[in-house]
Amino acid sequence: MSVDNDPHGSAGAGSGGGGGAGSTSETFEDVDWEKVDDAHRSLSLKAIIIASIYTVFAAGVIYDYVIKTPGTDTIGTLGVNLQALDWLYILTLLSILCFVVVPLYENKRMTRYYWRQFRKNKAAVVSLIYLGIIFVIGSIGPRFLDRPTVDPSSAYQPPVFMSVEEWMPVECAGEVSGGRCHGTWAHPLGTTHEGKDILVSVIYGMEVSMQVGLIAAMITITIAAIVGVSAAYFGGWIDAVLMRYVDIQITFPTFFLYLMVVYLYGGSLFSMIVIFGLLGWGGIARIVRSEALQRREEEYVLAAKNAGASSFWTMRRHLLPNVSNSVITAVTLLIPGLILFEASLAFLGLGDPTIPSWGEVIASGRDDLQYAWWISTIPGVFLFFTILAFNFIGDALRDALDPRSEGSGE
Template sequence: MDRVRDNVDRNGPERFEDVDWDAIDAEGRRLTKTRLAAFVACGLYVLTLAYDVLVAGDDATFEISVGLPWSTTESAYVWDVTAVDWLFVASLLVVGFALVPVARNRRLRAYYWRRFRRHRPAVISAWYLLCIFLLGTVGTLFIEPPSLDVAAAYQPPVFLSVEASIPTECVGPVVDGRCRGTWEYPLGTTGEGKGLAALAVFGMRVSMQVGLIATLISVAIATLVGTTAAYAGGWIDEALMRYVDIQQTFPTFFLFLFLAYLYGGSLFVLIVIFGVTGWGGIARIVRSEAIQRRQEQYIAAARASGASTLSVVRRHVVPNVSNSIVTAATLNVPFLVLSEAALSFIGLGDVTLPSWGQTIATGRGDLGTAWWISTVPGLFLFATILAFNFLGDALRDALDPRQEV
């Protein structure tokens, strides 16, 4: 559209039907540095994934030597690449390149930031979630996975103390018959001697993977279904919305039980179920917004200019409902995180991964003597869900122009 404005400025007013839309489309397809970076990143991702699937197979691991600042030796971190890891990397690529247009537009970025920073709890929540994300992704490279150490069971958090008879062996100092916490286990340990700090950090990775991957799957399906229903109308709209009604009444829990019985309660199965069954509500929001946009003059102008249905939906409908999509997706993440924690709490999650819900369940029998085992991951879970809710409310107000005051 900048080219159209330039032509109007130089040559005077120009009729709409005289605009060279083919030239504009060709300019939109021009290879830029951002698109080149996207192609390279996606190409490397596809090649690495192909190598993992076709060549390495189940033996695909990456060993990284990490020198910890408090240690004189390097520890080797072995990353056993799983299907969830590949989905997580793909999700990060999608989110990263989706944020590029806003990041490059200084005026738009400043406008959204001015509206967003009015909500102080949301700003604090955004910084908290950024820390959770970094700890759950990058931080796991610097922290050894929690390991069994019965001798270090029931150690209290640092600055706290318990009766010396509660821990198996007190790692910290014993003062007046009470075992004090130590920085070796800053958040204490479980009944198996696993450090709660490491369990909390690795639990962050599980929560971020579930929330991000499942939400992106749901958003992709919901956007396709919602825009198709709104733009096509008629029997297609009716059929799609009736399917949404049926899907939302279907007990997802029993579907997970069935697939867990067939394939095991893996995190991959859980994410796929959340993603392919949790898009109904978002699809309704997208459809409602798209129906309103369908009546706008720019949609009629695009049709009159000869634009195809796919082009109208891709270039006009979807971008103009993206604000509602982002808000709905942000508010969907805490539901997914809480659902994963609930399933792990009752023992239906992936027992090989240190989830927050699993850690809470581990300490529910020790609340009288070792209350910190369930309390620490419970506080992280509570704070994360609350932060996402604050963030979603603030994004709704910042992205919706109807919220102007």
């Protein structure tokens, strides 16, 4: 067996194919694989663009926290002042664009296959459309709408096309007829007992739910993938140490840690996302490790090792892509739990009091269910369908990405 030391794989045995006296072919053992690897290590255009995007992001963070004068807007001409949570959300969206959307676009054949499998679940397709609408409205709406403010004169306004007893609102904003106050398009979904517009609160709640689900999921999936793949690939004491830490972390009372933070520093959406993102990846890390242990013994992984590929290259090119299906499915099912947990904390008054949340609006109307049912019901409906939509999508992704689960959802 002989190969040519040509990094492009061209045949170098002579123009006639017979291997003349001038042939420079050499045996497999004589090939300098480090030189070959270096030849293929040049950055692609895609890698350069992704690196440039993250460089611009890092420059923006440095400008906001180091260069910019404290107390001024991040983008003065637009009056935009980005907080730490906003930067995390931007980083999450950039990561989804670079490592989810772009690969799907590049691998059109596989994308079409996954889509054919996914659309078999009609409920998941409807859920995807619903979540897309929630994401777009939640991302754009707060940029143009002021946060809901307390306005006692507008308290208990009914939703449009509905009416309540005339005495119930302090000042009826709509038409008054037959002793009843009718809803108005000024407040399409009505108002709370404080006069806060429910439609505006629901739109801000959309953004909060997307931030909680996507940011925490990004933190979770990143750490879980690194820990799980590393433990499976290296094995031995590295596997033992990492998995024992995972066992300890899973038993750690994360909720009480968050309560301590709330007691010391007050409720904060940023701290809640970071705490549960950094401490909530143990279960997914176990799933990744279990899947990677099976893939580690596959022939293509062993071949990469025998060819002298580095551990990092093997994990990045072979193990991680082949466990991504399980990771994506697990995270999709994790997101609704995070959204519900945030709403529960807000309902109990343990959330961020400065940020409108569906849980906060639901809590504000719990004492008025008999007379003003819309205060709690409307945001509750949005919360219910959002969680249900993520669960439908998670089931559909499991069936589409994992052939072994085919038919399990029947």
